[in-house]
Amino acid sequence: MNACTKCRKCRNKAQNTTECNRRSGEKNHITKNNVMTLPFEIALSEQKSPQEFIAYYKENEQKIDEELSKYGALKFKNVAINSTEDFEAITAALSSKFLNYVNGNSPRKKLSNHVYTSTEYDKSQIITMHNEMSYSASWPKRLFLSCITVSETGGETLLADSKEILNKMNPTIVNDIKTKGIKYIRNLHGGDGFFGNSWQDTYETTNKEEIEAYLKASEIDFTWKADNSLRIVQSRHGLNKHPDTGEDVWFNQIEHFHPCHLGDEIYEVIQSVYESPLDYPMYVTYGDGSPIDVEIIEEIVTTIDSLTVAPKWNTNELLILDNERVCHGRNSFTGDRLVLVSMS
Numbered sequence: 099m100n101a102c103t104k105c106r107k108c109r110n111k112a113q114n115t116t117e118c119n120r121r122s123g124e125k126n127h128i129t130k131n132n133v134m135t136l137p138f139e140i141a142l143s144e145q146k147s148p149q150e151f152i153a154y155y156k157e158n159e160q161k162i163d164e165e166l167s168k169y170g171a172l173k174f175k176n177v178a179i180n181s182t183e184d185f186e187a188i189t190a191a192l193s194s195k196f197l198n199y200v201n202g203n204s205p206r207k208k209l210s211n212h213v214y215t216s217t218e219y220d221k222s223q224i225i226t227m228h229n230e231m232s233y234s235a236s237w238p239k240r241l242f243l244s245c246i247t248v249s250e251t252g253g254e255t256l257l258a259d260s261k262e263i264l265n266k267m268n269p270t271i272v273n274d275i276k277t278k279g280i281k282y283i284r285n286l287h288g289g290d291g292f293f294g295n296s297w298q299d300t301y302e303t304t305n306k307e308e309i310e311a312y313l314k315a316s317e318i319d320f321t322w323k324a325d326n327s328l329r330i331v332q333s334r335h336g337l338n339k340h341p342d343t344g345e346d347v348w349f350n351q352i353e354h355f356h357p358c359h360l361g362d363e364i365y366e367v368i369q370s371v372y373e374s375p376l377d378y379p380m381y382v383t384y385g386d387g388s389p390i391d392v393e394i395i396e397e398i399v400t401t402i403d404s405l406t407v408a409p410k411w412n413t414n415e416l417l418i419l420d421n422e423r424v425c426h427g428r429n430s431f432t433g434d435r436l437v438l439v440s441m442s
Contacts, residue, residue, distance in 0.1 A: 284330050
């Protein structure tokens with residue numbers, strides 16, 4: 099998804115002047131202006147097969163967990179991941195409980211029991227920064243990613259520290275979110291819509307009774323509309339206290355859900371098609387239903403952009419993200435790109 103014109107320029111600048119410089123050696127973590135850049139890199143001295151890497155990880159698991167807790171993003175280099183099967187074998191050994199992408203809001207292909215493509219979203223668009231499924235009542239604690247096919251240009255998985263975002267965000271914005279909360283609204287078409295996702299793809303079923311059971315169990319408000327579309331409304335806090343460190347973190351998808359981030363032209367088209375913002379494919383308000391001004395969205399995006407880094411992908415790498423500590427996005431790209439993801 100693309101940012102407004104102003105924010106797109108900021109992202110392109112971040113891409114061209116990336117802070118993700120690398121040093122050779124076992125580990126790499128660079129600081130700039132006393133803010134740690136991401137990810138923390140662990141370059142293995144020689145390439146390890148999936149089974150060798152699993153053994154290495156298990157032997158060093160306590161230290162790895164400590165570093166993930168400290169930095170929020172770890173990238174292992176020289177891990178032989180050449181296929182979905184390699185990635186699935188590694189992630190299955192590193193975690194025992196995976197989340198499927200039911201109730202997700204980005205187009206993805208499911209490749210195996212717990213492996214998905216990271217996104218099938220238009221390569222010409224930038225996907226804004228977000229914490230995975232932070233609009234939901236349940237979300238993954240960790241994300242595992244690996245790049246099988248590196249794009250010709252761009253395509254970086256963008257990263258930003260959620261704690262630093264909260265520290266730098268305008269206190270008035272933070273206070274409004276803290277006192278009002280956030281309400282996420284999605285209108286899922288019945289399979290023949292032009293904008294947004296269908297409810298069939300979102301919930302991986304055509305059975306409405308199964309969907310309703312899931313929505314009720316997840317305490318998600320929903321309404322079936324006359325055109326066979328489904329409106330779902332989810333209320334969240336917008337800020338979280340990290341379960342391991344106790345630190346307050348920015349944890350939401352506010353700019354991701356507001357269509358102004360798509361740019362003026364697309365936003366104007368959406369406004370002309372729908373009678374009310376509540377009918378947009380995706381929309382966000384404060385928890386009391388009051389609108390979040392476009393200027394606020396733009397300030398949020400600008401603040402997050404100032405902390406966003408764009409580490410380049412190479413093959414044979416495994417990236418692990420603490421989903422509550424680090425938010426992520428995707429840069430636009432050219433050529434083919436295949437990044438795999440599992441969520442646990």
